[in-house]
Amino acid sequence: MRLGSLIPNFSAQTTKGPIQFYDWQGESWVVLFSHPSDFTPVCTTELGRMAVHKEHFCKRNVKLLAHSVDDLQSHVDWVNDIKSYCLDIVGDFPYPIIADSKRELAVALDMIDEEQKDDPEIAKTVRALYVIDPKHRLRLAMVYPMSTGRNVDEILRVIDSLQLTDKNPYIATPANWTPGEKVMILPHVEDNLVDKVFPKGIDRVGMPSGKNYVRTTTNY
Known part of the structure; x- marks a missing residue:
């Protein structure tokens, strides 16, 4: 997706119940980030670190929303593993994970590998991250290969920059x-x-x- 694109008002099932994106977003910024598959080691560390840093995102009026093409029960089981691995997550897992087993949202948001996008049996989401402003516009995109995990401090840094330069x-x-x-x-x-x-x-x-x-x- 191009910077400035309008994120569509999609419906989705998540680990915290069904959402309608615009209603769920409200007046907040959103970090929407996708993962190739549940029960993968790098993704486990990423979702864990995002959870640990949730309060830093809250201070910036940012909501977190994860995405993977696995089903809802798989996500629920994975969350238990993430909490077991990242012991500094306190209480309930703090943000929803979208279940997108038909890959419809992944395709709509350009989160599918180009070589696999037309094969629903093998297509995996790339490690994409979108920063979305309260007007539902894509303000920043980061796309990582499956071999490389994200840096949460960099995500917070670019949000600080976007919000400052907006003001x-x-x-x-x-x-x-x-x-x-x-x-x-x-x-x-x-x-x-x-x-x-x-x-x-x-x-x-x-x-x-x-x-x-x-x-x-x-x-x-």
């Missing part, structure tokens, strides 16, 4: 940025406007080209 349309976050560090002022913002928007000052970085496009600030 301040004059800035972007640089490589390796974390909250509190310098941000970049977008090149199209004229200097006279910059001084009004950032009255506490900015830093201008001289470049050999002589072009004045690298401007940073911590006053955001």
Whole structure:
């Protein structure tokens, strides 16, 4: 799916009951993430770490929603394994897992491997992760191969960036940025406007080209 695409208002069965996506999402952001199969080692660590970090997502007004093409009972049994493996999950498993045994949602959301998408017997979901804003728009997508697990800190970092730049349309976050560090002022913002928007000052970085496009600030 392209960035900015409207996520459809799908219905799904989950480990926490049936959902209608828009109603379930409400005014929250959503991290929707898919997995190739239940009872797989890398996926087990991923769902466990997402569960442990749930409060960090809650603080950012983000709901978690997992997806796999296995059936509901398989998901329930897998959740018990995940909780047994990740002992720092306290209480009930904190977010739903979608059961998509017919792979209809996986196909609709482009979560199926290209070489397998037309073969429902063998098709597996890729390790896709979508950050969806409260207007149901796809804001960020990460797609990992089956061999590589996700980094939860990076997911939180990019959500911080998206939410910050939504509030301040004059800035972007640089490589390796974390909250509190310098941000970049977008090149199209004229200097006279910059001084009004950032009255506490900015830093201008001289470049050999002589072009004045690298401007940073911590006053955001």
